[in-house]
Amino acid sequence: MSRPSPAAPPKRHPTAGFRVFEGQATIVMPDGSYIHVLNEIGSRVWELLDGEKDESQIVNIVCEEFETTREVAERDVREFLATLEANRMLG
Amino acid sequence: MDLSLQGLSQEDRDLIRTRYGLFTFQPGSLQAAPIQVVDAEVPGFLKTVQVAGRHPEIYRLEHRWRSDRLVAYSYEFAGWYDYQTRRGELAVVKSSGDLLHRAVENFLRVLTAHWFLRRGGLLLHASGVVREGMAHLFFGPSGSGKTTVTMLSEGDLVLGDDLVGIRETGSTYEACAVPFRGLYREPPQTGQGFPLAGVNRLVQDQRDFLEEIPPSRRAAEMMASLPFVMGGEGASRALEITGRLANAVTIRRLHFRKSPDFWRLLAPAASPA
Numbered sequence: 496m497s498r499p500s501p502a503a504p505p506k507r508h509p510t511a512g513f514r515v516f517e518g519q520a521t522i523v524m525p526d527g528s529y530i531h532v533l534n535e536i537g538s539r540v541w542e543l544l545d546g547e548k549d550e551s552q553i554v555n556i557v558c559e560e561f562e563t564t565r566e567v568a569e570r571d572v573r574e575f576l577a578t579l580e581a582n583r584m585l586g
Numbered sequence: 587m588d589l590s591l592q593g594l595s596q597e598d599r600d601l602i603r604t605r606y607g608l609f610t611f612q613p614g615s616l617q618a619a620p621i622q623v624v625d626a627e628v629p630g631f632l633k634t635v636q637v638a639g640r641h642p643e644i645y646r647l648e649h650r651w652r653s654d655r656l657v658a659y660s661y662e663f664a665g666w667y668d669y670q671t672r673r674g675e676l677a678v679v680k681s682s683g684d685l686l687h688r689a690v691e692n693f694l695r696v697l698t699a700h701w702f703l704r705r706g707g708l709l710l711h712a713s714g715v716v717r718e719g720m721a722h723l724f725f726g727p728s729g730s731g732k733t734t735v736t737m738l739s740e741g742d743l744v745l746g747d748d749l750v751g752i753r754e755t756g757s758t759y760e761a762c763a764v765p766f767r768g769l770y771r772e773p774p775q776t777g778q779g780f781p782l783a784g785v786n787r788l789v790q791d792q793r794d795f796l797e798e799i800p801p802s803r804r805a806a807e808m809m810a811s812l813p814f815v816m817g818g819e820g821a822s823r824a825l826e827i828t829g830r831l832a833n834a835v836t837i838r839r840l841h842f843r844k845s846p847d848f849w850r851l852l853a854p855a856a857s858p859a
Contacts, residue, residue, distance in 0.1 A: 512822030514829045516801030521829075523809060523821040530806045 505553075505576055506546030508586040513541065524584065531584070536561055540575055544585070550576065587701040590618035591676075591690065598682060602690065609765035609777065619672035621665070623690075626677040631659040649696055651818055658696040658814075663689035667697050669704060691766065695749070698764055699814035703823055706754035708831070711811040712785075713768070714745030714761050720783035721761035722852055723750055724840070725811040730788040731842065733768070738846040745780070746773055749813070752831065753779055759835055784836040784852060791841035794848045804837040805829050 507513075510525040520538035522531040533541055539560065543553045550572060557568045579585050591602065603610050634642045649658040654670035662685050667674035674697075678689045699709040712725035713732035717739070724735045733747040745761060748768035753760050760779035767773065787799070787807050799807070805828045809816070815824050831837075842848040 510818075510822075512825045514805065514825050516805060516829065516832065519800055519802035521802045521805045521809070521825065523816070523825050525821065526817055530809050532800075532802045532806045 504546050504549045505544050505579075506586050507541065507544045508584050511584060511586075515542065522584070524582075529582070531582070536571070537575060540572060541579075544579075546586075587698065588618045589674075589694070589697070590620050591623055592620050593623040594686075595682065598686060601687065605687070605767075606765040609773075609775075619667075619674070621667065621674040621676055623676045623678060623681075625681050626664065626679045628679070630661050630679055631664040631677075632661045634661065647692060647696065647814065649814065649817065649820075651820070656697065656700055658693060660689075660692060663693055665693045669700075695766060696814045698751075698766075699812070700820065702751055702753070703815050703820060703827065706827055706830075707759075708752045708808075708812060708824065708827055709764065709814070710750050710752055710785075710808070711748065711813050712750045713747040714750035714763070715739045716743040716745060716761075716780045717783075717849070717852075719780065721745065721750075721780035722783050723752070723761055723785045724788050725785065725808065726788040727811075731790055732788065734844060735788065735842070735848075738844070739849070740846070743774060743780075752782065754827075754830075755779065757834065758782070759831060782835050784838065785831075786838060786840035786852070789839050789841045790843075792843065793841065794843055794845070794851055795841050796851050797839040797841060799837070799839055801829075801832050804832045808832070808837065 508524065511522055513520050513522040515538055518535045518538060520533045520541050522533065536557065540553060540557065543556060554565065554568045554572050557563065557572060558565050632646055636642060647658060647660040649656060655666050655668045657666045662679045663676060665674060665676035676693055678686050680686050702709045710723060710725055712723045713736050714721055714723050715736060724732050726732065736744045736747045745763040746768050749764050749766050751762045751764045753762060759782040761782050762779045763773045763776060765773055805825065808828045809824060812824050840848060
């Protein structure tokens with residue numbers, strides 16, 4: 496499943512179940528075939544994927560909350576979203 | 587969950603009664619929910635597929651939810667059970683013999699897994715041992731040592747070496763046997779629950795030690811050992827329950843040798859991290 500359009504704010508897959516434990520998200524996809532555990536930054540980005548914030552806004556929040564440069568944050572968020580998309584975790 | 591299988595021959599009823607022993611009611615129990623067993627009149631409900639294009643799959647069982655009705659099917663059976671109306675039907679390819687009993691067993695396993703889930707509990711692919719009144723559960727994939735652990739627990743009550751139930755009791759949890767035969771053991775003839783001392787992910791190693799794991803991974807590893815419920819809403823519900831359980835009960839990796847010495851690490855029960 497691909498994102499509706501590059502401009503559309505990214506959104507978690509609506510049927511993905513997840514729970515955040517001490518800052519780390521455990522995610523189970525609807526078919527139950529994969530269980531994902533994200534690190535702290537990945538978990539925060541996952542939480543931000545509400546379909547309202549665009550990629551740039553997510554990068555801003557990551558820069559505010561974690562010690563990283565904008566350049567690194569942009570690259571990491573972009574790569575992370577691509578990974579989520581490849582794993583059909585975006586809706 | 588009290589079920590009454592109807593439409594079976596007297597011989598098959600007797601076999602099932604023998605097999606599930608004290609987990610069964612006396613005939614005519616008014617508490618039992620009826621499940622009508624009928625002839626499928628088709629050769630099967632699933633076809634065996636090749637895994638990676640080469641090997642036939644070992645076993646496959648599918649399930650779907652329609653409101654309160656659980657529909658489950660595999661090669662040899664298709665059945666449904668409505669948890670609201672407490673009625674069900676099971677269509678079997680063979681109405682007698684081993685295939686019938688395998689169909690009944692697998693159907694009951696699915697119903698039981700979801701029965702636990704709907705009540706805030708879990709059916710865990712694990713072995714369970716009761717020592718000094720407390721239940722210790724051991725889980726992991728096939729070959730991780732679930733049965734071995736029970737064999738290293740001489741004198742203790744073994745709840746099972748393949749499947750164990752976890753029930754929520756207020757703010758705590760207890761473990762109980764389920765009426766399904768394990769790999770090498772018959773289930774104990776008791777439905778009694780035992781307070782949960784800890785849940786251990788088994789890791790075979792050269793020495794015995796306990797490894798703390800982050801809560802996110804505790805939940806993920808337990809989720810990987812929940813049969814029949816992954817998929818659809820069941821997976822989300824299971825994650826919610828597993829998360830609560832991970833906060834209430836000690837869940838660690840138990841590295842162990844083939845020796846009962848690992849028991850020194852498990853008693854007395856420690857508090858959750």
